[in-house]
Amino acid sequence: MTRNNSDLPVRFYNPNQQAKMTRFLDIEERLRLALQEDKIDIHLQPKVALRNDQVVGYEALARWQEGEFAISPAEFIPVAEACGLGRDFDRYVIKKVFAALARSKTPLPPVAINITAQHFGHPNLFEFIHEALQEFELPASAIVLEITEGVLVDRVPTTLENITNLRASGIKIHIDDFGTGYSSLGYLMDLPIDVIKIDKIFVDRLEEERGRHLVEGIIAMAKAMDFEVIAEGIETAIQKDLLKAMGCCVGQGYFHGKPQPMFSVIM
């Protein structure tokens, strides 16, 4: 009682906390509406084979701007997850991407869809994706799923089931932001995954000796374990050339192409 009494007023009148909470609630309310009213757009960023600059895939990235209100996914995705909208949001993105792919007149390389952490532990994930592929008459190879390593570290049984079922059905699993999570490498020994995405923070420091050694090490480890490697956030020709020389096959970043509206990519 006394402890609460002394904590409460401080918390309540902290203007910073108050502003954060107001912002959070504002985003939550707008997000519910935006999903209902189809106000969030999808952009696609190319993934490129470093040896010949051919586009070998795309990543779907959400873009939300309504008039004056513009907000980056780095801010609103965590809000979606915290207020239990992560799964609804993922389903919205999945349906939008699938609908565009189904309309496409030309074949497209796989489009990667980011899946929120909680959703990946949900028992309906596999069924939902499986049914959506059937509904839009798409093969499993039309998509891949990106998840962060934090999802794997807890080893939730449903997560493992989802990975196993998804891969058995032909959908590849990419580990996003590899090396940046609060995580142990132990999951790599047990879990069947396909691709490791080297995070931009490592690519940014490739021109430093220690940064280069670290990335070389990650690539060597991935090769030894039969994972493919995709480097994220490549912004310069120097970074691209270093990665290529290290044996990294695929890259993604502003150097090769910024995310573009999905309708301008899928005709």
Ligand code: C2E
């Ligand atoms: P992510 O999945 O790691 O996506 C890569 C982020 O890096 C994207 O930011 C992309 O626009 C940005 N990026 C790519 N190349 C470069 C580069 O060369 N330089 C720089 N500075 N940035 C680059 P974005 O779109 O703001 O998304 C941030 C994060 O929000 C994503 O990180 C992902 O975790 C999440 N996110 C975005 N869209 C979705 C979505 O549709 N569903 C879910 N569940 N998460 C999403």
Ligand code: MG
């Ligand atoms: Mg991603």
Ligand code: MG
């Ligand atoms: Mg990433």
Ligand code: MG
């Ligand atoms: Mg990220």
